[in-house]
Amino acid sequence: MRQVRFTEDTIDALSIDCLIFGFRNSELDVLLIKHAEGIIKGRWALPGGWIQYNESVDNAASRLLTSLTGVSNIYLEQLRVFGEVNRYPGKRVITITYFALINADNYSLNPGFTASDAKWVNIHDVPRLPYDHNKILQYGFKHLRHKVSHEPIGFNLLPKKFTLHQIQKLYEAIMETELDKPNFRRKLLNMNLLVPCDEKQRDVSHRAANLYRFDKKIYKDLMESGFTFEL
Amino acid sequence: MRQVRFTEDTIDALSIDCLIFGFRNSELDVLLIKHAEGIIKGRWALPGGWIQYNESVDNAASRLLTSLTGVSNIYLEQLRVFGEVNRYPGKRVITITYFALINADNYSLNPGFTASDAKWVNIHDVPRLPYDHNKILQYGFKHLRHKVSHEPIGFNLLPKKFTLHQIQKLYEAIMETELDKPNFRRKLLNMNLLVPCDEKQRDVSHRAANLYRFDKKIYKDLMESGFTFEL
DNA sequence: TTTACAAATAGTCAATCTGACCATAATTTA
DNA sequence: TAAATTATGGTCAGATTGACTATTTGTAAA
Numbered sequence: 001m002r003q004v005r006f007t008e009d010t011i012d013a014l015s016i017d018c019l020i021f022g023f024r025n026s027e028l029d030v031l032l033i034k035h036a037e038g039i040i041k042g043r044w045a046l047p048g049g050w051i052q053y054n055e056s057v058d059n060a061a062s063r064l065l066t067s068l069t070g071v072s073n074i075y076l077e078q079l080r081v082f083g084e085v086n087r088y089p090g091k092r093v094i095t096i097t098y099f100a101l102i103n104a105d106n107y108s109l110n111p112g113f114t115a116s117d118a119k120w121v122n123i124h125d126v127p128r129l130p131y132d133h134n135k136i137l138q139y140g141f142k143h144l145r146h147k148v149s150h151e152p153i154g155f156n157l158l159p160k161k162f163t164l165h166q167i168q169k170l171y172e173a174i175m176e177t178e179l180d181k182p183n184f185r186r187k188l189l190n191m192n193l194l195v196p197c198d199e200k201q202r203d204v205s206h207r208a209a210n211l212y213r214f215d216k217k218i219y220k221d222l223m224e225s226g227f228t229f230e231l
Numbered sequence: 232m233r234q235v236r237f238t239e240d241t242i243d244a245l246s247i248d249c250l251i252f253g254f255r256n257s258e259l260d261v262l263l264i265k266h267a268e269g270i271i272k273g274r275w276a277l278p279g280g281w282i283q284y285n286e287s288v289d290n291a292a293s294r295l296l297t298s299l300t301g302v303s304n305i306y307l308e309q310l311r312v313f314g315e316v317n318r319y320p321g322k323r324v325i326t327i328t329y330f331a332l333i334n335a336d337n338y339s340l341n342p343g344f345t346a347s348d349a350k351w352v353n354i355h356d357v358p359r360l361p362y363d364h365n366k367i368l369q370y371g372f373k374h375l376r377h378k379v380s381h382e383p384i385g386f387n388l389l390p391k392k393f394t395l396h397q398i399q400k401l402y403e404a405i406m407e408t409e410l411d412k413p414n415f416r417r418k419l420l421n422m423n424l425l426v427p428c429d430e431k432q433r434d435v436s437h438r439a440a441n442l443y444r445f446d447k448k449i450y451k452d453l454m455e456s457g458f459t460f461e462l
Numbered sequence: 463t464t465t466a467c468a469a470a471t472a473g474t475c476a477a478t479c480t481g482a483c484c485a486t487a488a489t490t491t492a
Numbered sequence: 493t494a495a496a497t498t499a500t501g502g503t504c505a506g507a508t509t510g511a512c513t514a515t516t517t518g519t520a521a522a
Contacts, residue, residue: 013242014325053323057314078311081327083288092284094245096312149459150381165469182472183510190508206468207518228380230461396498413501414481421479437497438488 010050017048022104023157029120070110155214241281248279253335254388260351301341386445394440
């Protein structure tokens, strides 16, 4: 009943699970892996695993995500601890969950040692997952909706350069509403957070839109002078 | 080097610490206890301890807070996990921190078994604490400042019935700014979150102000129709 | 080469909200 | 009764919002 790979050097009462959101074709996806070993071998679940004694919890999360999916160098933020007594079968395991938003197209998925497969799944097509992973997903989605309208984190889901249309579609997908185009543009542009790229969209069969990028430094400066993002 | 009281039935790699904010005399306080046992016996620190195998993490937090300080029946929210490798001396301990806002005057402090004392300390007078507790406090204060301006949680720090002046002082203490009185009043009242109590302040040596209360149900209803709290 | 289309971008306007003020009302104590 | 203190009420210009309409720019079909 103990872990196979890290028996000697992991904390067995504590695990990590990662909830990674991606955005493709105007739809919101979640990153799942198929476990290659352990008690849920062969089942799809959130990427996760065990913390080693010689690594910080944050590092454990990055290491696990990379080794399971090939996704590396992203900002993982703590989401929440799930610590119900019977959430894990057979022994007491408390899990620390992490959360990230990435542009799915920028990362290729390479399932590692302990995963036999990894894929993006539309948020509305996620199957029944083991343990309390569906609960984690639900909590994380709620968190995403709240956070995305108070902080400019949505840009992480888009390519470096994006059109105003793309970001609007993103918000519509997350908030599950429709937004007025001219008003959305105006509000977003008036924040002065976006920098026009002097470059236009390509290969579209209509008037090409201007590309913009989000500038972290500008945001930081605005923050310091009391600005708060609201959409 | 193991825990004394719960050696047999606690998860020794995992602890809990509680960051409790209180508000008294227009100043923001933090709840500290003096440990009566363990490796930091005699020192002031955040209330905390070990998780038992047969209780959820959230329950452990409530139990520990109550047994150490006498404060019970409050809403504890998860703050963050602190999991650096060397944050605890001698062994690997990851801590889950909890966060709450209460009206200090409503709770009397009764240090329990494993605490020899408990007291409120002004946020600006907190001494050097053991482990990474100062870091936790700093993180939690930042969290408080952010959260208090996006969600109507500040009311938890006040008595059930309060004046507009009191809540303004509260916000000024947390945000460390001065606010324009008429504008603050207008903005808050226009949200329709507060219910006038048909009752006035007593024993003040000037014109008595009207008392208001915060109504959770109204807030919930407003939320459902798309309202977001911003101050 | 014109025309239909699709989407980007620009502008209008009334209603509301905000920030910086000034003014008045109600109490209490000197 | 006056002075002091705090509550409460208003004004006003400027900015922001939500609901629209209009125009521009480009592609693709006729």
